[in-house]
Amino acid sequence: MNQTTLPLEIGADVPDVIAVDQDGNSIPLQSIAKKGTFLFYFYPKADTPGCIKEACNLRDNYKMLIDHGIKIFGISMDTKEAQKNFKEKYHLPFPLLADPEGKLVEKFGVTKKNGHASRQSFLARNGKIVWRNLKVKPETHAQEILEEVKKLNESKE
Template identity: 65%
Template sequence: MNANLATEPLAVGAAAPAVQATDQDGNEVDLAEVFRNATVLFYFYPKADTPGCTKESCGLRDAYRKFIDHGVRVFGVSMDTAAAQKQFVEKYHLPFTLLADPEGKIVEAFGVAKRNGHASRQSFLIRNGKISWHTAKVNPETHAEEVLREIERQSS
């Protein structure tokens, strides 16, 4: 399959994929367990420590307390290695988990398009194991505010 082929992201209402992942510390993460009975922001970004991805991740970091106050867990995913994710977390003091997906298993499970060997920038909100919101048009500068508005909308 062509790595740049367009793909369909999971639709709102679909079950979140129950795949195994590796975090920035090399620990295995069971996504079925993460998504069960929880609200999770799952954001995909092209490459750790690049300008847009840094701006997006630092915006989420700066708004992290608000996510926690809403009971939302945050996970970032890129096709970087665990070592690259760890450097990114440490350099920018990111308080949330980054998942390493060098083989693109998570990217494919969510139907996120790949461009030039990188995941496209997309976000999903997952509530109790189901996709409750998705955007494929992420602005790195305003992403945190957009997601928080959606969380508040879903909570009202």
């Protein structure tokens, strides 16, 4: 299946979609995204080497990220059970959203490879996309997000 949607552009609204987290809770992305700064990061598959590296990089820098007001949602096309196992196994302090039908992948315009989401990130502030990275490096993802948020905060002052 070829994908014709393009990744959300800077300035686009966070999609009006209901996501499901690892515990089965419904998360209305657009309405929560209006309340601060959010990182929506897409990754191919829970508990695979690159995804472990990325999730642990965000986990290990979590305090710094939340100190800068960033709330994190990890998203993959895994089931909520796979997301729950991944979250628990690596003690991830942020919710993981299950997107087995690819609804979120489609709404954000994330490309798919071999039935999995590509590693892409979107930073939203007050409901709008303010930054995106379509080629995330798992090892330095948190540092890159912190740099972007610092720039955003400077430009706001």
